[in-house]
Amino acid sequence: MTKWNFNTQAIHNEQEPDAQTGAVSQPIVPAVAYSFDTAEDAVAVVNGEAEGVYYGRYGNPTSRKLELKVASLEGSEDALAVSSGMAAISIGLMNFLSQGDHVVVTKDVYGGTHKFLSTIAPRYGIEYDYVDCTDASEVEKAIQPNTRAVYIESPSNPSLTLIDIEAVAKVAKSHNIPLIVDNTFMTPYLQRPLELGADVVVHSATKYLNGHGDVVAGIVCANEDVIANMRKNVMGDLGQHISAWDAFLILRGIKTLGIRVKQHCRNALKIAEFLEKHPVVEKVNYPGLASHPQHDLAVRQMDDMGGIVSFEIKGGVEAGKKFISSLDIAMISFSLGDPETLVQHPASMTHASIPEEELHKFGISTGLIRLSAGLEDVQDIINDLDQALSNVGEKVQM
Ligand SMILES: Cc1ncc(COP(=O)(O)O)c(C=O)c1O
Numbered sequence: 001m002t003k004w005n006f007n008t009q010a011i012h013n014e015q016e017p018d019a020q021t022g023a024v025s026q027p028i029v030p031a032v033a034y035s036f037d038t039a040e041d042a043v044a045v046v047n048g049e050a051e052g053v054y055y056g057r058y059g060n061p062t063s064r065k066l067e068l069k070v071a072s073l074e075g076s077e078d079a080l081a082v083s084s085g086m087a088a089i090s091i092g093l094m095n096f097l098s099q100g101d102h103v104v105v106t107k108d109v110y111g112g113t114h115k116f117l118s119t120i121a122p123r124y125g126i127e128y129d130y131v132d133c134t135d136a137s138e139v140e141k142a143i144q145p146n147t148r149a150v151y152i153e154s155p156s157n158p159s160l161t162l163i164d165i166e167a168v169a170k171v172a173k174s175h176n177i178p179l180i181v182d183n184t185f186m187t188p189y190l191q192r193p194l195e196l197g198a199d200v201v202v203h204s205a206t207k208y209l210n211g212h213g214d215v216v217a218g219i220v221c222a223n224e225d226v227i228a229n230m231r232k233n234v235m236g237d238l239g240q241h242i243s244a245w246d247a248f249l250i251l252r253g254i255k256t257l258g259i260r261v262k263q264h265c266r267n268a269l270k271i272a273e274f275l276e277k278h279p280v281v282e283k284v285n286y287p288g289l290a291s292h293p294q295h296d297l298a299v300r301q302m303d304d305m306g307g308i309v310s311f312e313i314k315g316g317v318e319a320g321k322k323f324i325s326s327l328d329i330a331m332i333s334f335s336l337g338d339p340e341t342l343v344q345h346p347a348s349m350t351h352a353s354i355p356e357e358e359l360h361k362f363g364i365s366t367g368l369i370r371l372s373a374g375l376e377d378v379q380d381i382i383n384d385l386d387q388a389l390s391n392v393g394e395k396v397q398m
Contacts, residue, residue, distance in 0.1 A: 006073075006188075006189055006258050007258040007259065009072060009073060010069075010073065010189075010254050010255055010256075010257050010258055011255050013068075013069055013072040013073065014065060014068040014069045014072055015065070015069070025252070026062060026065055026248055026251050026252075027061075027062070028062050028244045028245055028248045029060055029061040029062050029244055030060065030062075030243070030244045030245070031056070031060065032055065032056035032057075032060075033055065033056075034052070034053055034054050034055070036054075042054065048228050048232075056241065057236050057239055057241050058231055058232070058235075058236045058241065059081070059231065059241060060241075060244045060247070061244075062244035062245075062247040062248050062251070063081045063241070063242050063243075063244060063247040065247070065251060066079075066081045066219075066242075066247040066250055066251050066254075067079040067080060067081050067219070069251060069254060070188070070203070070205075070209070070219045070221060070254070071221055073188040073189075073254075073257075074183075074188045074192060074194060074201050074221040075188075075192055075194050075195055076194055076201065076221035076222055076223070077222070077223045077224045077227070078221075078222065078223065078224045078226075078227035078228075079219055079220060079221045079222075079227060080219065080220045080227050080230050080231055080235060081205070081217065081218075081219050081242045081247055081250075082217065082218045082219070082220065082235055082240045082241065082242055083216070083217060083218065083240045083241060083242050084204070084206065084216045084217060084218050084240075085112070085184060085202070085203065085204025085205065085206055085207075085216075085217075085218040086112050086113075086116065086204075086218065087218050087235070087238075087240035088202040088203060088204070088205075088218030088219055088220045089110075089112070089113050089116065089182065089202050089218070090116055090120075090240075091220055091230050091234045091235050091238075091240060092151075092180045092200050092202045092220050092230075093116070093117075093121070093126075093149065093151065093180070094234050095226065095229060095230045095233075095234055096148045096149040096178055096180075097121070097126045097148050097149060098125075098126075098148075099124060099125035099126070100125055100127075100146060101125075101126055101127070101146050101147075101148040101149075102126075102127040102128065102129070102144050102146045102147045102148065103117070103121075103126065103127070103128045103129075103147065103148065103149045103150070103151055104128075104129055104131050104133075104139055104142045104143060104147055104149075104150045104151070105117060105128050105129065105130050105131065105150075105151045105152075106130070106131065106132075106133040106151065106152040106153060106154075106156065106163060107130040107131060107132050107133070107363075108156040108157075108159055108161060108362070108363045109130070109151070109152075109153060109156070109182075110153060110156075110157050110182060110184075111157075111350060113151070113153075113182070127146070129142050133150075133152050133163045133168055134161060134162070134163055134164075134294075136164060136167035136168050136170070136171050139168050139171045139172070140171045143171070143175050143177065147175070147177055148177060148178075149177060149178050149179075149180055150168060150171075150172045150177055150178070150179045150180070151179075151180045151182075152165070152168060152179070152180070152181055152182070153181065153182035153183075153184070153185070154181070154185075154186075154191075154301075155185055155186075155287055155298075155306060155308070156363075157185065157308070157370070158285075158308075158310045158344070158346060158363075158364070158368065158370040159285055159310060159363040159364075159368075160285040160286065160287060160292070160308065160309075160310055161294070161363070162287060162294040162297050162298055162301065164297055164301070165179075165181060165191075165193050165196040165197070165198060165301060166196040166197055166301075169193075169196055169197025169198050170197065172197075172199075173197060178199040178200055179193075179197070179198045179199050179200070180198070180199070180200040180201075180202060181193035181198045181200070181201050181202070182201075182202050182203070182204075183201045183202070183203055184202075184203050184204040184207050184208070184337075185207075185208075185306055185308055186302060186306060187203075187208045187209060187257060187261055189257055189258050189261045189262075189303070190261060190265075190302050190303045190304050190305075190306060191301060191302050191303065194221065196301070199222060199223075199226075200220060200221065200222040200226065201220070201221040201222070202218065202219070202220050202221075203218060203219040203220075203221075204217075204218055205217040205218055205219050205250050206218070206335065206337075207335070207336055207337030207338075208257065208260070208261055208264070208307070208337040209250055209253060209254060209257065210249060210250045210253040211253040211256070211257065211260050211337060211338065211339070212249070212253055212338065212339065213335060213338035213339070213340070214249065215246045215249045215250060215253075216246075217242050217246050217247075217250055218242075260339075260375065261304070261307065262304065263375050264306070264307030264337075264372075264373050264374075264375065265288070265304040265305055265306060265307060266378070267307070267341075267373040267374070267375070267376075267378040267381065268286065268288070268305065268306065268307045268308065268309050268371075268373035269286070269288045269305060270378045270382065271309055271371065271373055271378065271381060271382060271385065272284050272286035272288060272289050272309045272311075273289070274382045274385065274386075275309065275311050275385070276289060276291065278386075278389055279393065280313055280314055280315075280319075280389045280390075280392050280393045281311050281312070281313055281314070281389070282311075282312040282313065282314050282367065283311065283312045284309065284310075284311040285309070285310045285311065286305065286309045286310075287302065287305045287306065288304075288305030288306075307336075307337065307372060307373045308336060308370065308371070308372055308373070309370075309371045309373060310368060310369065310370045310371065311368070311369055311371070312365050312367045312368050312369075313367040313369060313389070313392060314367060314392075315367060315392060316347075316356075316366040316367055317347045317348055317356070317366045317367070319367055319392045320345040320347055320348060320366065320367050320368070320369060321345060321348045322391060322392050323345070323369065323388050323389065323391070323392045324343050324344075324345050324369065324388075326387070326388035326391040326392070327343060327384055327385070327388045328384050328387070328388075329341060329376060329380060329381060329384040330342065330343045330371065330374075330381065330384055330385070330388075331343070332344070332345075332349075334349070334350070335372070336370075336372035337372060338372065338374065339374055339375045339376075340374045340376075341371065341372065341373055341374035341376060341381050341384075342371070342372040342374070343369055343370065343371050343372075344369070344370045344371075345368070345369055345370075346359075346362075346364045346368055346370065347359060347364060347365075347366045347367070347368065351364055
């Protein structure tokens with residue numbers, strides 16, 4: 001049988017009508033306890049020798065459906081659905097790292113991952129180095145005898161820097177070290193890191209996978225034995241499971257993943273093109289623009305360019321604050337990947353405590369804005385950006 005195309009897979013993979021009721025949409029099974037005919041049957045499920053669920057902290061039938069669905073889209077043997085993107089990231093890292101181990105991490109990694117590595121991980125004797133992973137030879141140089149994982153995300157948040165996943169995977173493989181990739185910004189619709197040689201994919205399902213801004217969740221995709229260990233010896237013990245209700249909502253969201261992400265990409269490109277021509281805008285970071293320094297890699301590695309655009313407006317922190325406060329449709333928010341256009345100004349929000357002269361270390365300038373293109377009619381978003389930029393423009397010398 002020929003493999004279905006993405007939208008067909010997103011709807012039909014791992015989904016059949018409910019055996020008892022014929023219900024087409026996924027039933028929600030919130031049960032914590034599951035019964036078995038014999039003690040042997042129970043032990044076989046607990047030991048992973050038979051498929052099934054046995055206790056709510058290790059998963060439930062609804063989260064299992066979600067795991068199988070995402071695994072089928074990412075092309076992994078198995079997956080683990082968890083309570084947040086940070087749960088997926090911490091499980092991914094803790095599965096491979098013990099006291100005395102070292103991890104190579106891309107230097108502009110998501111802030112929460114940075115915080116986990118710089119605060120929690122050292123308390124358990126785990127070492128890390130932030131490395132410029134845009135150059136695979138830097139990854140090679142950073143690997144030490146105790147390195148047990150390489151961790152990257154591409155494109156990065158918020159500077160939209162790309163990493164050549166295939167090149168970094170080759171380096172990791174030559175040292176027998178697993179490569180973990182955060183694929184949140186892309187989703188399997190746009191980028192499948194496992195096909196490029198990565199070993200583990202992590203997602204914040206809070207973003208595009210669910211896509212409606214009403215669930216916090218995460219997913220890890222990897223080989224069966226890796227997922228079995230994560231489920232039994234990390235997630236279950238730390239209690240990072242997902243609820244059946246949240247799993248249901250993400251399964252529902254995934255049915256429209258392809259069409260949503262396609263529209264996010266279309267809107268983002270039009271917004272990026274508009275911003276690039278605007279006199280108040282100093283610079284636009286969007287992989288889909290020919291001006292992006294890694295545009296060729298983007299075309300090679302990604303099926304489309306994603307829904308996130310970041311840009312620098314002239315006038316520094318005050319201009320940034322004034323701009324986001326002047327928007328009518330786009331909302332000031334810390335999240336992304338929702339139907340609503342969302343904006344963030346790192347210098348006055350997430351990174352406000354960092355002195356201006358040190359912001360550049362985080363790849364952030366004082367006027368940098370991150371925009372998550374929503375699903376509104378793009379001309380309305382552009383009109384909104386235009387009026388807010390004119391507001392700033394009055395104050396900025398152009
Ligand atoms: C790239 C990326 N990875 C991971 C996370 C963490 O996800 P969550 O908030 O679901 O824990 C985020 C959140 O913004 C993110 O942007």
